[in-house]
Amino acid sequence: MARRLSQRETLTGWLFASPWALGMVLFVAGPVVASLVISFLEWNLLETPRWVGWANYRRLVTDDPLFYKSLNVTLLYTAAAVPLGMALSLALALALARPRRGQGLFRTIFFLPTVLSGVAAAMLWNWIFNADFGLVNVFLRHMGITGPEWLASERWALPALIIMSLWGMGGTMVIYIAGLQGIPRHLYESAAIDGAGPLRQFWHVTLPMLSPVLFFTLIMGIIGSFQVFTQAYVMTGGGPNYATFFYALYLFQQAIDFLNMGYASAMAWILFAIIMALTGLQFYFSKHWVYYEETGK
Amino acid sequence: MIAINDILSRRRVRGAISGACIYIFLSAGAFLCLLPLIWMISTSLKEPGNVFLYPPQWIPRPVRWENYAEIFTEWPFLTYLRNTMTITFLHIVGVTLSSALVAYAFSHLRWPGRGVCFIMCMATMMLPGQVTMAPTFIMFVKLGWLDSFKPLVVPAFFGSAFFIFLLRQFFRTIPRSLIEAARIDGCGEWRIFFFIMMPLSVPALLITGIYTFIGSWNDFMGPLIYLSSDSKRTLALALAYFGQSFISGITLHTLMAASLIVMLPCIVLFFALQKHFMQGMVFSGLKE
Numbered sequence: 001m002a003r004r005l006s007q008r009e010t011l012t013g014w015l016f017a018s019p020w021a022l023g024m025v026l027f028v029a030g031p032v033v034a035s036l037v038i039s040f041l042e043w044n045l046l047e048t049p050r051w052v053g054w055a056n057y058r059r060l061v062t063d064d065p066l067f068y069k070s071l072n073v074t075l076l077y078t079a080a081a082v083p084l085g086m087a088l089s090l091a092l093a094l095a096l097a098r099p100r101r102g103q104g105l106f107r108t109i110f111f112l113p114t115v116l117s118g119v120a121a122a123m124l125w126n127w128i129f130n131a132d133f134g135l136v137n138v139f140l141r142h143m144g145i146t147g148p149e150w151l152a153s154e155r156w157a158l159p160a161l162i163i164m165s166l167w168g169m170g171g172t173m174v175i176y177i178a179g180l181q182g183i184p185r186h187l188y189e190s191a192a193i194d195g196a197g198p199l200r201q202f203w204h205v206t207l208p209m210l211s212p213v214l215f216f217t218l219i220m221g222i223i224g225s226f227q228v229f230t231q232a233y234v235m236t237g238g239g240p241n242y243a244t245f246f247y248a249l250y251l252f253q254q255a256i257d258f259l260n261m262g263y264a265s266a267m268a269w270i271l272f273a274i275i276m277a278l279t280g281l282q283f284y285f286s287k288h289w290v291y292y293e294e295t296g297k
Numbered sequence: 298m299i300a301i302n303d304i305l306s307r308r309r310v311r312g313a314i315s316g317a318c319i320y321i322f323l324s325a326g327a328f329l330c331l332l333p334l335i336w337m338i339s340t341s342l343k344e345p346g347n348v349f350l351y352p353p354q355w356i357p358r359p360v361r362w363e364n365y366a367e368i369f370t371e372w373p374f375l376t377y378l379r380n381t382m383t384i385t386f387l388h389i390v391g392v393t394l395s396s397a398l399v400a401y402a403f404s405h406l407r408w409p410g411r412g413v414c415f416i417m418c419m420a421t422m423m424l425p426g427q428v429t430m431a432p433t434f435i436m437f438v439k440l441g442w443l444d445s446f447k448p449l450v451v452p453a454f455f456g457s458a459f460f461i462f463l464l465r466q467f468f469r470t471i472p473r474s475l476i477e478a479a480r481i482d483g484c485g486e487w488r489i490f491f492f493i494m495m496p497l498s499v500p501a502l503l504i505t506g507i508y509t510f511i512g513s514w515n516d517f518m519g520p521l522i523y524l525s526s527d528s529k530r531t532l533a534l535a536l537a538y539f540g541q542s543f544i545s546g547i548t549l550h551t552l553m554a555a556s557l558i559v560m561l562p563c564i565v566l567f568f569a570l571q572k573h574f575m576q577g578m579v580f581s582g583l584k585e
Contacts, residue, residue, distance in 0.1 A: 123540050
């Protein structure tokens with residue numbers, strides 16, 4: 001490092017990094033600053049923008065029931081879909097971490113749905129949740145139960161989307177399998193010598209050793225929930241009666257349908273603040289349950 | 298002796314029982330995972346009159362292959378396919394090439410500001426896309442790029458933070474000595490990049506390519522914002538519009554056939570490059 005960097009090296013370095021540097025200015029830093037300024041404007045792109053100070057934020061917090069509704073829907077979805085997905089992924093990962101006949105086949109099957117996202121999958125699930133002839137209610141009818149109207153029901157539309165989200169848990173499962181395979185065997189051996197049964201081994205070896213990965217997927221899951229858009233837009237349009245009116249959907253509506261640029265930007269910054277707060281909170285609590293091997297804490 | 302045998306056999310029985318339970322659990326899960334797809338295939342091959350039946354017909358009688366032909370005749374499928382393929386192809390080229398260039402700068406080149414820039418690059422991964430949505434939209438409106446592929450394609454050529462990181466990690470495993478040797482032999486950085494780094498990084502480039510493919514192929518919000526005329530729609534966007542007519546219920550069999558056709562490239566790619574898909578996913582989870 002004693003050698004001074006030649007001008008040539010500097011130039012080459014920046015040249016190779018220039019796509020990122022330009023993109024950073026044009027599509028990240030510039031828009032971030034602009035978005036902050038716009039959030040203090042009233043601007044529909046047709047008239048000249050008007051400075052309104054904190055009015056957008058004030059209206060969101062004090063005078064917009066839809067803001068709270070969308071927040072509520074998103075948080076409810078997060079609180080159910082994220083832990084459920086994590087628990088199921090972990091169960092599958094535990095069953096598949098050790099060599100077992102058919103292991104590869106099972107892994108393939110569970111992972112397959114993760115590449116099938118978007119509109120096509122939404123269309124499929126729309127039909128699966130059809131009230132009269134959809135797969136779910138046909139099955140329930142076999143059991144002698146009259147199923148709810150799912151996507152057409154204010155009460156069951158959100159649970160339907162939560163069930164649908166579980167179809168994509170194969171990605172998390174694969175991450176957990178890799179995490180489980182990284183746990184040194186000798187830890188289990190010494191636990192077994194100390195007389196720990198499978199349950200206590202799981203509780204005192206597996207979970208602590210896996211906790212950084214669990215923590216990571218938890219944070220990514222929460223961030224992902226705030227981005228839920230396609231399913232809600234295509235399958236329910238946010239309804240019925242706003243039962244699936246996700247935050248990302250409301251923000252999109254304000255920005256693109258109503259062209260309320262200021263209001264939408266204010267919503268985006270509140271979203272950012274919420275994600276940061278949740279992540280910060282997780283980091284704070286993680287001290288108590290996440291074990292990092294290097295520090296031994 | 299008898300006691301030990303007894304314990305061993307009891308343990309073996311217990312192992313067999315728990316093994317069987319695990320298999321039942323896995324099989325049930327796999328069944329539930331595949332059932333939606335089977336249901337979809339079944340519906341896509343039915344006659345319109347046989348779609349809404351109770352009990353359902355799992356194996357369609359008669360099998361109506363025409364449903365698939367109808368996608369091509371009653372829907373400008375090929376136009377949508379061409380649009381989607383154009384955007385997806387440019388995405389793959391743009392993201393892979395630009396991310397690899399930047400990753401090379403972040404791994405094997407030394408330049409002032411590299412550390413700070415790398416941290417900035419990583420920090421952008423935490424930023425929700427919505428924060429930049431309004432200004433980016435305004436920018437593309439002012440540029441007159443609405444209803445063209447440009448807003449969807451151009452940003453791909455400026456690198457993607459996640460793939461920059463993935464490729465950088467991979468490039469770092471390529472020995473410095475190899476690159477130094479090439480430099481001593483008078484090989485320029487561009488040639489090193491194209492003729493040494495790229496060929497040695499095929500697995501990482503493949504992961505970047507396939508995940509970009511899946512993301513771009515399934516992207517809905519981008520086309521929804523920027524594409525308005527029918528002739529420019531992508532498959533995902535067209536499928537969503539097509540689906541709205543499904544409320545009437547008449548075209549469900551065609552809708553399922555179309556959805557399956559849209560999914561098919563992803564399914565084929567997945568089966569062809571499974572290992573890479575899983576490696577990419579593992580990487581995303583263990584990057585700490």
